[in-house]
Amino acid sequence: xxxxxxxxxxxxxxxxxxxxxxxxxxxxxxxxxxxxxxxxxxxxxxxxxxxxxxxxxxxxxxxxxxxxxxxxxxxxxxxxxxxxxxxxxxxxxxxxxxxxxxxxxxxxxxxxxxxxxxxxxxxxxxxxxxxxxxxxxxxxxxxxxxxx
Amino acid sequence: xxxxxxxxxxxxxxxxxxxxxxxxxxxxxxxxxxxxxxxxxxxxxxxxxxxxxxxxxxxxxxxxxxxxxxxxxxxxxxxxxxxxxxxxxxxxxxxxxxxxxxxxxxxxxxxxxxxxxxxxxxxxxxxxxxxxxxxxxxxxxxxxxxxx
Amino acid sequence: xxxxxxxxxxxxxxxxxxxxxxxxxxxxxxxxxxxxxxxxxxxxxxxxxxxxxxxxxxxxxxxxxxxxxxxxxxxxxxxxxxxxxxxxxxxxxxxxxxxxxxxxxxxxxxxxxxxxxxxxxxxxxxxxxxxxxxxxxxxxxxxxxxxx
Amino acid sequence: xxxxxxxxxxxxxxxxxxxxxxxxxxxxxxxxxxxxxxxxxxxxxxxxxxxxxxxxxxxxxxxxxxxxxxxxxxxxxxxxxxxxxxxxxxxxxxxxxxxxxxxxxxxxxxxxxxxxxxxxxxxxxxxxxxxxxxxxxxxxxxxxxxxx
Amino acid sequence: xxxxxxxxxxxxxxxxxxxxxxxxxxxxxxxxxxxxxxxxxxxxxxxxxxxxxxxxxxxxxxxxxxxxxxxxxxxxxxxxxxxxxxxxxxxxxxxxxxxxxxxxxxxxxxxxxxxxxxxxxxxxxxxxxxxxxxxxxxxxxxxxxxxx
Amino acid sequence: xxxxxxxxxxxxxxxxxxxxxxxxxxxxxxxxxxxxxxxxxxxxxxxxxxxxxxxxxxxxxxxxxxxxxxxxxxxxxxxxxxxxxxxxxxxxxxxxxxxxxxxxxxxxxxxxxxxxxxxxxxxxxxxxxxxxxxxxxxxxxxxxxxxx
Numbered sequence: 011x012x013x014x015x016x017x018x019x020x021x022x023x024x025x026x027x028x029x030x031x032x033x034x035x036x037x038x039x040x041x042x043x044x045x046x047x048x049x050x051x052x053x054x055x056x057x058x059x060x061x062x063x064x065x066x067x068x069x070x071x072x073x074x075x076x077x078x079x080x081x082x083x084x085x086x087x088x089x090x091x092x093x094x095x096x097x098x099x100x101x102x103x104x105x106x107x108x109x110x111x112x113x114x115x116x117x118x119x120x121x122x123x124x125x126x127x128x129x130x131x132x133x134x135x136x137x138x139x140x141x142x143x144x145x146x147x148x149x150x151x152x153x154x155x156x157x158x
Numbered sequence: 159x160x161x162x163x164x165x166x167x168x169x170x171x172x173x174x175x176x177x178x179x180x181x182x183x184x185x186x187x188x189x190x191x192x193x194x195x196x197x198x199x200x201x202x203x204x205x206x207x208x209x210x211x212x213x214x215x216x217x218x219x220x221x222x223x224x225x226x227x228x229x230x231x232x233x234x235x236x237x238x239x240x241x242x243x244x245x246x247x248x249x250x251x252x253x254x255x256x257x258x259x260x261x262x263x264x265x266x267x268x269x270x271x272x273x274x275x276x277x278x279x280x281x282x283x284x285x286x287x288x289x290x291x292x293x294x295x296x297x298x299x300x301x302x303x304x305x306x
Numbered sequence: 307x308x309x310x311x312x313x314x315x316x317x318x319x320x321x322x323x324x325x326x327x328x329x330x331x332x333x334x335x336x337x338x339x340x341x342x343x344x345x346x347x348x349x350x351x352x353x354x355x356x357x358x359x360x361x362x363x364x365x366x367x368x369x370x371x372x373x374x375x376x377x378x379x380x381x382x383x384x385x386x387x388x389x390x391x392x393x394x395x396x397x398x399x400x401x402x403x404x405x406x407x408x409x410x411x412x413x414x415x416x417x418x419x420x421x422x423x424x425x426x427x428x429x430x431x432x433x434x435x436x437x438x439x440x441x442x443x444x445x446x447x448x449x450x451x452x453x454x
Numbered sequence: 455x456x457x458x459x460x461x462x463x464x465x466x467x468x469x470x471x472x473x474x475x476x477x478x479x480x481x482x483x484x485x486x487x488x489x490x491x492x493x494x495x496x497x498x499x500x501x502x503x504x505x506x507x508x509x510x511x512x513x514x515x516x517x518x519x520x521x522x523x524x525x526x527x528x529x530x531x532x533x534x535x536x537x538x539x540x541x542x543x544x545x546x547x548x549x550x551x552x553x554x555x556x557x558x559x560x561x562x563x564x565x566x567x568x569x570x571x572x573x574x575x576x577x578x579x580x581x582x583x584x585x586x587x588x589x590x591x592x593x594x595x596x597x598x599x600x601x602x
Numbered sequence: 603x604x605x606x607x608x609x610x611x612x613x614x615x616x617x618x619x620x621x622x623x624x625x626x627x628x629x630x631x632x633x634x635x636x637x638x639x640x641x642x643x644x645x646x647x648x649x650x651x652x653x654x655x656x657x658x659x660x661x662x663x664x665x666x667x668x669x670x671x672x673x674x675x676x677x678x679x680x681x682x683x684x685x686x687x688x689x690x691x692x693x694x695x696x697x698x699x700x701x702x703x704x705x706x707x708x709x710x711x712x713x714x715x716x717x718x719x720x721x722x723x724x725x726x727x728x729x730x731x732x733x734x735x736x737x738x739x740x741x742x743x744x745x746x747x748x749x750x
Numbered sequence: 751x752x753x754x755x756x757x758x759x760x761x762x763x764x765x766x767x768x769x770x771x772x773x774x775x776x777x778x779x780x781x782x783x784x785x786x787x788x789x790x791x792x793x794x795x796x797x798x799x800x801x802x803x804x805x806x807x808x809x810x811x812x813x814x815x816x817x818x819x820x821x822x823x824x825x826x827x828x829x830x831x832x833x834x835x836x837x838x839x840x841x842x843x844x845x846x847x848x849x850x851x852x853x854x855x856x857x858x859x860x861x862x863x864x865x866x867x868x869x870x871x872x873x874x875x876x877x878x879x880x881x882x883x884x885x886x887x888x889x890x891x892x893x894x895x896x897x898x
Binding site for chain 5: 751752768793796797801804807808809811860861865867868869871877879880882883895897
């Protein structure tokens with residue numbers, strides 16, 4: 011794990027995105043709140059937040075950081091005419107620390123998406139997760155980044 | 159967490175796939191073993207295996223299972239003429255238990271891909287992870303599944 | 307950790323109860339879904355389920371068990387005339403294994419109650435958790451137990 | 455998980471209380487050091503300390519904090535004439551950080567009490583844990599709190 | 603993680619040994635129960651038991667196993683005339699499963715020894731841990747093993 | 751867990767050493783990269799780094815610290831004429847915090863050594879781990895320490 015002891019503690023944020031393409035039955039289930047395992051987005055949100063806090067245990071070379079905030083959002087990208095049902099997930103993570111929180115945001119988004127898969131897989135295993143990507147980061151010596 | 163106490167312990171397997179699209183510099187770094195954080199695929203493999211074992215702690219509604227085997231493989235999908243560099247990851251998980259290991263395979267693949275991102279992000283944050291999907295599963299009452 | 311290697315794997319269940327006495331403002335917040343941290347019962351349910359799975363890591367002498375089911379329920383015990391607002395929590399845990407799941411049920415109920423406290427404490431720190439107790443258990447050599 | 459990145463790092467403490475009502479046989483066992491699983495209070499103390507450190511993994515919306523101190527104490531509240539045997543537990547937690555440690559104190563007290571239950575349940579499952587409550591906290595923008 | 607799905611579940615045990623060479627002041631502290639962090643052997647015992655249960659999370663290629671028993675013992679090897687003070691630790695682990703528990707026994711012994719170091723290091727950092735070794739194992743296809 | 755809230759955050763380092771005595775077959779396996787579980791040193795390095803980050807969960811009275819760097823190195827101490835094959839491991843840990851990182855360095859070295867044992871035990875269970883010791887530490891009120 012690379013040495014960051016010379017780095018300054020600065021405010022840092024990162025925002026990542028992923029998505030889950032689902033079928034119509036799953037779309038109905040989530041919309042109508044009829045998934046028998048629970049409230050899909052509420053559980054996925056908790057999974058994302060806990061994964062963000064657990065990132066340094068999941069990603070071997072990741073530095074442990076005391077996160078100051080984690081936010082998970084869900085959007086719908088639906089085109090019923092063409093049978094396209096997609097949940098778009100956004101994870102925003104903040105810290106004041108010596109390294110960035112890109113991995114925390116990406117890990118949170120991934121865990122939330124995997125949780126959607128888990129809760130809905132009884133109604134269709136053909137769901138596809140991703141593309142998963144970093145949207146933007148701020149803070150740190152390497153400067154801000156925003157996906158073009 | 160749904161009740162599976164009536165389900166039989168049977169041999170079960172699942173295989174999931176994901177990928178990481180990288181840039182040429184990262185491709186060279188992995189191929190030449192010059193990543194300063196370590197051997198990228200070796201570390202990603204460990205991350206995948208440990209995430210598989212940790213799935214029930216990452217995915218809230220997932221049942222804990224004593225896994226009997228986890229295998230992480232990496233393939234290259236490279237088209238240098240068109241500047242396309244992609245690592246394709248396969249995670250295969252086995253157990254003898256009352257529920258399937260789809261989530262373990264998907265979580266292992268995701269953690270391995272996130273680890274590649276983490277180890278290589280100093281050379282380019284525009285990497286894209288996914289699509290992540292289940293390729294096949296065997297065992298259990300719902301029968302075998304193979305992605306068409 | 308006492309040796310249970312001679313014990314038989316049998317179906318076992320346990321049900322525990324706890325409660326959280328809250329103030330009227332918190333009651334309104336939960337009922338109206340206006341808690342700014344999220345859906346209180348949904349998050350508490352996830353916390354309870356994950357704690358049940360994590361019991362052997364929280365309670366030192368507890369044997370690890372592959373749980374087959376965890377269920378967290380919430381009831382209201384409200385007497386507005388007398389200003390009494392109370393959430394009653396029930397945690398039911400099942401396994402097929404060599405030891406009982408009393409601790410998993412009690413730990414799940416406790417973690418769910420603590421999560422309610424955490425999410426609502428901005429509106430009143432005087433909440434009281436408990437009494438926490440085992441309601442019943444089935445299975446195992448010592449036989450069934452039901453609180454009188 | 456709410457954003458605390460604007461909050462100052464200040465010294466913070468919290469003290470929580472819970473209790474376990476036990477029967478006379480369990481009282482004798484603890485007093486005489488004859489519990490076959492080990493030294494009940496010593497193990498419960500370790501469980502409380504480790505739970506305090508693990509709070510952000512048990513309580514979903516809790517911020518991770520680098521604790522600077524955790525102290526678990528046990529008192530007896532015994533009235534033999536009336537057959538009342540009760541262990542009273544106090545957990546005190548300190549940190550220098552942006553959020554308070556109420557949840558760490560409450561979680562530590564709960565885990566210690568659950569551990570007493572676990573170690574003694576062979577001699578009586580009718581033990582009752584709680585009431586569990588915050589006694590006082592210091593530090594932070596919302597000021598000090600002391601249970602009336 | 604190698605595939606053990608063809609292996610039979612059999613009763614398995616393993617016993618490992620390690621030791622900690624300490625100075626006289628630490629010896630007195632442990633014997634007299636004056637270590638200010640707590641009861642050294644009681645805390646080390648808990649650390650060993652919890653590490654045994656956590657082995658598959660500490661050792662990457664280790665299969666998760668539902669342990670049926672863990673026992674940690676401490677012996678003194680003291681030669682005051684020559685100023686030699688040594689704690690000898692034994693960890694015995696049992697399971698009924700498809701792979702052995704050598705790593706659980708070795709990891710338990712190591713964690714218990716490290717805990718002794720941690721609790722006593724204020725009185726002398728020159729302590730030496732080890733040699734750590736497997737004493738014997740039983741069960742499994744490869745048969746029993748006993749260190750000569 | 752003793753109160754360190756009055757201690758200053760200072761830069762701190764610690765370096766620990768352990769070793770694993772192996773047989774010639776295992777030596778060949780590691781050197782030739784023919785261990786069927788993977789690259790022995792790469793996996794052991796990951797295990798050491800993750801254990802360093804996890805120290806406060808493994809060692810009960812250890813304070814949680816945000817590590818700024820962990821480095822695991824392997825050396826050979828081989829005397830083929832006398833049939834002596836030994837891997838020497840060094841773990842260096844850095845932080846900026848209120849307590850030292852001796853335990854993190856010792857725990858990292860131990861976990862890396864245990865991982866070597868685990869990956870190689872099919873070729874000989876007589877391996878011996880240790881002696882494990884602190885080589886040096888810097889920072890903190892008690893000053894620097896260097897093993898004589």
